Amino acid sequence: MDEGCRPPVISTGRETRIKIPPVRIRKLLAIAVFCLFAVCAAPAAKRRQQEIAHERPPFSEDDGLSIIAAALNLGGSRTATLDCSHLVHAIYERAGFVYPYARSSDLYSGIEAFQRVNVPQPGDLIVWHGHVGIVVNPAKHAFFSSLRSGLGVDDYQAPAWQKRGRARFYRYLAIRPAQNASTASSYFLRAGQKH
Numbered sequence: 001m002d003e004g005c006r007p008p009v010i011s012t013g014r015e016t017r018i019k020i021p022p023v024r025i026r027k028l029l030a031i032a033v034f035c036l037f038a039v040c041a042a043p044a045a046k047r048r049q050q051e052i053a054h055e056r057p058p059f060s061e062d063d064g065l066s067i068i069a070a071a072l073n074l075g076g077s078r079t080a081t082l083d084c085s086h087l088v089h090a091i092y093e094r095a096g097f098v099y100p101y102a103r104s105s106d107l108y109s110g111i112e113a114f115q116r117v118n119v120p121q122p123g124d125l126i127v128w129h130g131h132v133g134i135v136v137n138p139a140k141h142a143f144f145s146s147l148r149s150g151l152g153v154d155d156y157q158a159p160a161w162q163k164r165g166r167a168r169f170y171r172y173l174a175i176r177p178a179q180n181a182s183t184a185s186s187y188f189l190r191a192g193q194k195h
Helices: 022-053 061-072 084-095 104-109 183-191
Strands: 009-011 016-018 114-117 125-128 131-137 142-147 150-155 168-172
Touching (some): 061 131, 084 142, 104 125, 104 131
Antiparallel strands (some): 009 016, 114 168, 125 168, 131 142, 142 150
């Protein structure tokens, strides 16, 4: 072994010390600082990723109830002509929770404005392949949507809905409702007109 690679040993009788050259001390310190930084930075990076994911927190139950109120206060024949995804979009917009229109199949796959949840609350979306509605009362499995009989509330545990496959629940991600939800009324007017 090369003498330059082996640290000199200093013996003082009672104890033996290894004398490390200053260049090696700096390298060891640099490695130690790097390792310490890496250990400390990993949780910070993970926390930052979690913060980014939660910058748009899911809406509260009160927000969900405002969605339900908007749905139940629709009325009019114009809304009855909307398909399920347009209806849900218009209800959310009317309540001030705006998102880009998405078909039920896109909603089922997941879109940026919604977070998939396992336990629904009032106002969440319930989505199957080809159909979407708004959860009204999760305890009673009730949801609001455009049904064959018109707008109404149905049980999402009913056999007809179970045949569609497993439903997914999505919660809107927002900080606050939109300040100006007046575009919803013009949407309802346009939706009922033939082009």
